[in-house]
Amino acid sequence: MRTIAQEFSKGIFVENPVFRLLLGLCPVLAVSITAFNAFGMGIAATFVLLGSNIVVSAIKDFVPSRVRIPAFILIIATFVTIVDLTLNAFLPDLHEALGIFIPLIVVNCMIMGRAEAFARKNTIGRSIIDALGVGIGFTIALTVLGIVREILGAGTLFGFNIVGTAFEPMGLLASPPGAFIALGVLVALFNVMFKRLGIE
Amino acid sequence: MREGLRMAVTLLIIGGVCGGLLSAVNSYTEPIIEERQQREFLEALEGFFPEVEEAEEKEINDQKYFIAYDAAGNEIGVVAQARASGYGDEPIRYDLAVDMEGEIVGIRVVSHTETPGIGDFIAEEEWQEQQIVGLTFDDEIAVDVDVDAISGATVTLRGIVSSIREEVDTIGMEFLGLEVEVVEIDPSAVDDGTYTGVGTGFADDIEVEVTVSGGEITDIEIISHDDTPDYFDQAAAEMPGRIIEAQSHDVEMVSGATASAEGIVEAVADALN
Amino acid sequence: MDLLPIIFVAILANNIVLMQFLGICPYMGVTQRVETSLGMGMGVIFVMTLAAVISWLIFYGILEPLNLHYLRTISFILVISSLVQLVEIVLKKTNPTLFRALGIYLPLMTTNCAILGVAILNIDQGHNIIQTIVYAIAAAIGFTIAVVVMAGIRERMELVSMSSFLRGASVTLVTAGILSLAFMGFAGMVTL
Numbered sequence: 001m002r003t004i005a006q007e008f009s010k011g012i013f014v015e016n017p018v019f020r021l022l023l024g025l026c027p028v029l030a031v032s033i034t035a036f037n038a039f040g041m042g043i044a045a046t047f048v049l050l051g052s053n054i055v056v057s058a059i060k061d062f063v064p065s066r067v068r069i070p071a072f073i074l075i076i077a078t079f080v081t082i083v084d085l086t087l088n089a090f091l092p093d094l095h096e097a098l099g100i101f102i103p104l105i106v107v108n109c110m111i112m113g114r115a116e117a118f119a120r121k122n123t124i125g126r127s128i129i130d131a132l133g134v135g136i137g138f139t140i141a142l143t144v145l146g147i148v149r150e151i152l153g154a155g156t157l158f159g160f161n162i163v164g165t166a167f168e169p170m171g172l173l174a175s176p177p178g179a180f181i182a183l184g185v186l187v188a189l190f191n192v193m194f195k196r197l198g199i200e
Numbered sequence: 201m202r203e204g205l206r207m208a209v210t211l212l213i214i215g216g217v218c219g220g221l222l223s224a225v226n227s228y229t230e231p232i233i234e235e236r237q238q239r240e241f242l243e244a245l246e247g248f249f250p251e252v253e254e255a256e257e258k259e260i261n262d263q264k265y266f267i268a269y270d271a272a273g274n275e276i277g278v279v280a281q282a283r284a285s286g287y288g289d290e291p292i293r294y295d296l297a298v299d300m301e302g303e304i305v306g307i308r309v310v311s312h313t314e315t316p317g318i319g320d321f322i323a324e325e326e327w328q329e330q331q332i333v334g335l336t337f338d339d340e341i342a343v344d345v346d347v348d349a350i351s352g353a354t355v356t357l358r359g360i361v362s363s364i365r366e367e368v369d370t371i372g373m374e375f376l377g378l379e380v381e382v383v384e385i386d387p388s389a390v391d392d393g394t395y396t397g398v399g400t401g402f403a404d405d406i407e408v409e410v411t412v413s414g415g416e417i418t419d420i421e422i423i424s425h426d427d428t429p430d431y432f433d434q435a436a437a438e439m440p441g442r443i444i445e446a447q448s449h450d451v452e453m454v455s456g457a458t459a460s461a462e463g464i465v466e467a468v469a470d471a472l473n
Numbered sequence: 474m475d476l477l478p479i480i481f482v483a484i485l486a487n488n489i490v491l492m493q494f495l496g497i498c499p500y501m502g503v504t505q506r507v508e509t510s511l512g513m514g515m516g517v518i519f520v521m522t523l524a525a526v527i528s529w530l531i532f533y534g535i536l537e538p539l540n541l542h543y544l545r546t547i548s549f550i551l552v553i554s555s556l557v558q559l560v561e562i563v564l565k566k567t568n569p570t571l572f573r574a575l576g577i578y579l580p581l582m583t584t585n586c587a588i589l590g591v592a593i594l595n596i597d598q599g600h601n602i603i604q605t606i607v608y609a610i611a612a613a614i615g616f617t618i619a620v621v622v623m624a625g626i627r628e629r630m631e632l633v634s635m636s637s638f639l640r641g642a643s644v645t646l647v648t649a650g651i652l653s654l655a656f657m658g659f660a661g662m663v664t665l
Contacts, residue, residue, distance in 0.1 A: 022501055022642050026586050030494040059214075067207040071214050073554055073583075077547035078218040082225050085543060089229040092236060100593055103546040107586040109498050176492050177653040184646030191638040218547065226543040313660075 004129055011133030017110045018141035018183075019190040024110035027101040028142055029179040035158050038146025040094045042139025044083045044102065049111050049138075050131040051079040056119040057127035072115045073106070080106045110138065149173045149182055248297035248306040249276050260374055267375060275300060278375045284363030286312065286356040287319050294322075296364060298371045302337030302378050307364070319356035332364065337372040340458055341365040385449040385469045388415045397471025401463030402427045408467040417444050420468060427460045435460035443468055476607050483611035486660050489587055490619040491653040496587030500620060501645060503581070510624040514617025516578040518610060520560060521588050524553045525609035528592035529602060549592050554583045587616055622652060 002010070017023045027045070032038040055075050063071050084102045087095040095102065105111065114134055119127040150156055153173035155163045172178045245252045245268055252268040259265070264281045277299040283291040290313045297306040309323040321327045331347050343349050343361050350357050372378035390412045399406050404426035411419040420440035425432055435457040442451040449469060453461040489495045496517075503513045528549045536544060561579045564572040582588055591612050595605045626648055635644065 023498070025497040025501065026494050026590075029497060063210055063214075064203065064207045067211050070211060070551070070554060073550055074211075074214050074218050074547065077550050078222055081222050081543055081546050084546065085225055085229040085233075089232040089236070092240075100590060100597065103549075103593055104495075104586045104590055106546055106550050107584050107589050109584050112584060172654075175657065176494070177650045177657060179494070180646050180650030180653055184643045184648075184650060187646060188636075188638045188643040191643065195638070219544070222543055222547070230543075 004126075007126060007129045008133040011130065011135070012137040012140065014194075015134070016137045016141055016190075017134055018138060018145075019187055020194075021110075022187075023113060024108040024138065025183070026104060027098075027108065028145060029176075029183060030101050031098055032142060032146040032149050032179060032182075033153070033174055034097075034150045034156075035143055035146035037094065037097045038142040039139065040087075040091070041098055041101065042135070042142040044087065044098070045105055045108060045111070046131070046135025046139055047083055048076060048079040048105050049114060049135045050128065051082075052076045052111055052115055053119040053127040053131035054124060056115045057122060057124045060120045068120065069116075072112060076111055076115070077106050110134065145179075145183055145186060148186065149178060152182075153178060244295065244308070245279060245297075247308065248279060248295075249299075251276065255279075258375075260370060265371065265375065277305065278371045280367045280371060281310075282363060282367045284360045286314050286322070286359040287353075292322060292356075292360055292363075294360070296367050296371075298337075298368060298376075300376060302368070302372045302376055304333055304335050304364070304368065307332050314356050319353050321350065321353065322356060322360050335364075335368075337368055337376070337378050341368060345455065345458060385417075385443065385447075385465070385472060387412050387417045387447060387472055390415065390472050395471040396423065397467045397469065397473075399463040399466030399468070399470055401425055402431065402457075402459035406460070406463040406467050408464065408471060410468055410471040412472070416447055417468070417472075420444060420464075422464070425460070425463075427463075431457040432460045435464060439464040476604065479604060479608050480611040481659075483608055484615040484618065485656060488615045488619055488653075488656045489591070489612045490616055491649065491656045493590070495590040496585050496616055499581055499585050499587075500623065500649070501642065503578070504620050504623040504627055504645075507621060507624045507628060510620040511617070512574055513578045513581075514613070514620055516575040516582065517585065517587065517616050518613035519575070520553075520557060520579070520582045521591055521613040521616075522606060522609045523560070524556055524588050525592050525595055525605050526602070527552050527556060529595055529600075529605045532596050545593070545596070549589055550583075553588055553592070557582045587612070619652070623649065626652075 011017070013020075015021060018025065018028055024045070027041050028038075031041045052072070052075050056072060059071075080103060083105070084095075087098070087102065114130060118130050122130070147157060150158075151163065152170050153175075155161060155167050155169040170178075173182055242252065242255065245255055245266065249268045249270075251270045253271040254269045254273075255266045256269070257264060257266055263283075266279045266281075267275055268277050268279065270276050277297055279295055279297045281293070282296050283293050286292045290311070292312040292314065293310040294312075295306075295308045295310060296304065299305045307328050309328075312320070312322060314320050314322065335341050335346060339346050341347065341361065341364055343354075343358055347357070347361050392413050394409055394411045396407060396409050399408070406425045406427070407423040409419075409421045409423055410417055411421075420443060422436050422440075425436075427435075435454045438454045439451070439461050443449075443465065445451075449465055451465065453465075483489065487493060490497065490500050499513060499517075504510050531548055531552060532545065536542060536548065557579055561572075564575065564579075591609055595608060598608075600608055623645075627645065630644065630648070
């Protein structure tokens with residue numbers, strides 16, 4: 001059995017959903033044009049993950065295993081809709097920017113994966129730790145990609161101009177091809193980093 | 201069987217709880233979202249009509265139009281939520297505001313996918329202010345006539361300008377009660393003789409004398425006008441010939457002197473009626 | 474809106490995988506072999522069209538009249554997952570050959586965000602039922618083209634020697650980026 005600290009940190013480092021497991025890449029690629037959007041997406045997904053992990057873990061003994069998948073889908077879709085409505089009401093600009101990728105959190109393999117592989121076999125407490133770890137790992141990865149793309153693609157960070165006027169932004173990184181290439185390079189860099197740290 | 205029932209009941213309970221929860225969240229957020237959208241919309245309208253107090257929605261040909269009212273309940277203008285096809289994959293979405301006299305008072309591009317640096321001038325305020333705002337229902341609203349051509353961005357420019365023309369027409373005819381003047385020249389039923397008629401030129405009335413013989417226009421003579429001679433002379437040199445050749449109102453105008461040319465056509469039509 | 478531009482845009486200029494980032498999971502996962510990706514593509518064409526049509530009917534038949542817009546996500550995903558189950562059962566009974574060809578890809582469809590994505594996009598863009606069908610088929614063809622081209626490249630790439638850091642996901646992503654760049658060239662070829 002892992003300790004709590006290990007449980008929490010595994011999602012951030014060794015089993016980082018984006019850089020290590022390559023799960024849930026659609027929103028990662030799509031909304032990472034700016035760091036703020038990327039961060040917002042990360043928080044939204046973390047909230048859904050946390051909610052679904054808690055509920056799935058809480059009702060795990062009552063749900064017959066043959067209908068667990070539809071039950072999980074229902075639960076996840078409910079949390080996604082709550083996020084969707086809440087963002088639309090209170091953060092309309094973010095809601096607009098994330099667009100279709102908010103309802104698509106529902107099919108994010110990462111969230112279904114955690115419910116199926118972890119929450120339905122573990123206590124509520126451990127499920128919360130797991131969700132927070134994976135969610136934060138996802139958010140960090142998204143934000144890192146968002147920061148790289150925003151600085152190089154637009155010359156700004158969180159909307160503020162930070163590189164001055166001498167720097168000519170590379171429009172490529174703000175466009176769809178740039179998303180693939182930037183993430184590919186980051187994945188390679190993290191591979192190198194993990195190798196150096198002796199984690200495989 | 202019992203297990204089947206248990207599965208169904210479990211799913212039903214979960215579904216019911218989820219549905220109930222969502223409907224609770226929705227009933228909480230719905231008024232907030234609606235109020236915000238309403239507010240944003242009125243703010244956008246205020247950009248066009250500062251004194252707007254209320255707006256009424258109307259749909260024509262699947263497209264939304266909003267009639268703006270001031271505090272006293274008077275109509276002050278109409279805003280169209282329009283779309284034009286340009287060069288990008290997605291249509292250009294824009295709002296076009298026209299006041300009660302049929303004059304364009306504002307245009308705002310909501311979204312477009314035109315090429316940056318080439319077709320994205322449509323979103324620039326400078327272009328909108330100089331080229332579009334101030335055009336009226338009675339203007340031609342056409343590239344090279346009252347909107348400057350932009351080399352390299354022909355598709356974008358023609359797309360948006362022809363769409364603006366359509367919108368102004370729709371607003372003018374559906375909301376403002378303006379009418380496109382029907383000018384018809386048909387000499388076939390006119391008795392032989394010489395007739396005089398009056399049309400509106402660029403500055404003032406244009407008077408012409410038309411000679412009809414055997415159901416055909418044989419001569420058109422300009423009697424008086426008050427337009428700028430440089431422009432009017434171009435129109436006066438070309439238009440009578442064109443009308444006599446076509447024996448109809450369906451002739452090409454003289455570009456650069458459209459108002460004078462149209463005035464001549466109108467005067468000829470007036471003479472024959 | 475004419476149908477031809479919808480088809481062109483959905484297949485090439487706004488390719489669902491390479492320009493809109495939908496269906497990246499299967500794109501990364503099932504593009505090892507041309508044969509399997511072709512099978513996956515056929516499955517997607519089949520399920521995506523059915524799902525888009527049924528979702529459209531549910532939205533305009535039930536949700537819109539009852540003003541239950543907020544149940545869109547939940548009802549669409551339920552439709553898609555039950556549809557996938559149903560197709561699996563029906564195919565198994567009626568057409569075993571087709572089932573053997575597509576069977577293993579069907580469970581992957583539920584979590585393929587391209588399927589749900591296209592169903593939602595059809596509603597967001599206000600397509601009518603004909604446009605919905607055309608858009609769904611075209612988007613699925615676009616998906617198939619993207620996965621088959623990628624699989625062809627990856628089959629070759631297996632034989633290339635490269636740093637172990639790059640092999641796998643990293644180089645696949647960069648390749649997808651270059652493909653995406655090529656597809657970007659189609660932008661502006663049609664006007665809607």
